[in-house]
Amino acid sequence: MAFNLEYTSKRQDLSYALTVAADDDGELGIDVIAKDDHGEVVAEGAVRLPPGGAAETAKLLREALVAITALEGKRRTVGNANQPWSAEQDSTLRESWLSHPPTRSATEVIRELATLRQRSPAAIRARLPRVGCDPDVSGRLLTETTAAIVGRDAVIAS
Structure with missing residues (x-):
């Protein structure tokens, strides 16, 4: 046929x-x-x-x-994929996140920070709560309420 x-x-x-x-x-x-x-x-x-x-x-x-x-x-893996985060990298990530106004798109900021740090956007988003930052609102720290929502590794901002 x-x-x-x-x-x-x-x-x-x-x-x-x-x-x-x-x-x-x-x-x-x-x-x-x-x-x-x-x-x-x-x-x-x-x-x-x-x-x-x-x-x-x-x-x-x-x-x-x-x-x-x-x-x-x-x-296609990103340069620093699967590498441990240093205290200095955590500190600069936190400072960079907090330098952006809350009116700026969190997704846009995460992509920018990922490119600068040679990490994936998912890695940046996962790391932000661990340094006390709210990954859903750029420039904002986690509160006790948002830390509970984000997960067990979240650090409440002091």
Whole structure:
């Protein structure tokens, strides 16, 4: 039975197209192409499979792509990820947080502080209560009430 399937996807600045075609004999052709926003081809590939070869090939491709994805994920870690915080880093984080007005977006400030400290925004947000700062309102210290909401590692500002 002959068939033709086409899938497209866009990720970041690339458009991907996957075409799978089978002929009456069951032979499969798989074509992949990636183009940038200007239509220039930046990646392409083709696989031809004999009848009955799709299942095993799909399994192998999946395993390879999962492994590659895991490697790419490890390369994207931030410079100080998983490094312990020093007392000085805690102190400067607190001072920096308190220097911003409460009218400024907490998310924006957290991203800025993360970039400056080579930490993830999640790491900054998690660390703020530990130095007595309210992670939901820039420039604000934790109160007893907000410390109870934020969690067990929160330090009540004195």
